[in-house]
Amino acid sequence: MTSSPNAAPVLFDRVLLRARQRRAQKLGPETFLLDRVADDIDERLRAVLRNFTDVADVWTPGELLRGPSRERFNRLKHLDPDAQEILPFEPQSLDLVVSGLAFQLANDLPGVLAQIRRALKPDGLLLAAMIGGDTLTELRQSFAAAEAECEGGVSPRVAPFADLRDVGGLLQRAGFALPVTDLDRIVVRYDHAFALMHDLRRMGATNILFERHRKPTRRATMLRMAQNYAERFADADGRIRATFDVIWLLGWAPHESQPKPLKPGSATASLEDAVRRAGKK
Secondary structure (H helix, E strand, C coil): CCCCCCCCCCCECHHHHHHHHHHHHHHCCCCHHHHHHHHHHHHHHHCCCCCEEEEEEECCCCCCCCCHHHHHEEEEEEECCCCCCCCCCCCCCEEEEEEECCHHHCCCHHHHHHHHHHHEEEEEEEEEEEEECCCCHHHHHHHHHHHHHHCCCCCCCCCCCCCHHHHHHHHHHCCCEEEEEEEEEEEEEECCHHHHHHHHHHCCCCCCECCCCCCCCCHHHHHHHHHHHHHHCECCCCCEEEEEEEEEEEEECCCCCCCCCCCCCCCCCCHHHHHHHHHCC
16 A cells, blocks of 8 residues: 655554454453553553543553543543544643553554644643564564575564654654653563464454565464474473563643753653652642
């Protein structure tokens, strides 16, 4: 799929994303990552000593705001992912925007962040978690080696992920004050690579790249991938490791009461400390 010269490149088939998420619900969703993010969101929001009147949850694949913090919201709107990535918010209409494990599949993340920034009231808060960093590096390496050996080339199978510094820069570009990013690395162990892939289907997290290989993967390639994985990324007991890097984003809509913005590239402070300091204003 092509895009106009001034538009962001279209990497992801977001219509297919909705279909994959619906399939995950039918299979019985695997929610261990989302559960962890939901608990962390609730803990971080408890450090902010204020109530939020108008709150939006952007594209979280499931229920994110379900802890005690939800009792502090007067109005909560949940947005499902759409193909156009246009957020239906009026300027300065929201006190809080949250998102869990969704921004990594945005075709135009800078544009999405800019829309959120415009929608926040002065001193409004964005708190989000997205997949990034070295997520699924083991699976990517194992597939690449198997395809090079069995098919003579490598096709895109796992989405490219932003790193921590890139995300901090995007917050600043979008106009957020006091931008902060953190990374939470989660290593999960499986009996074999096919168990991991089954969980990815139940997360609705399988390949939705427009440039993905459209034909079914050859059985020989799949078996070689699993063998590569076991040889390179197994522990002493034979179980394999899978890395998930969750990048946390925090930013405030500018307000005269806030300290001056950080210099570009310096958004490396602790996210938890930033939430706590802001909550004491």
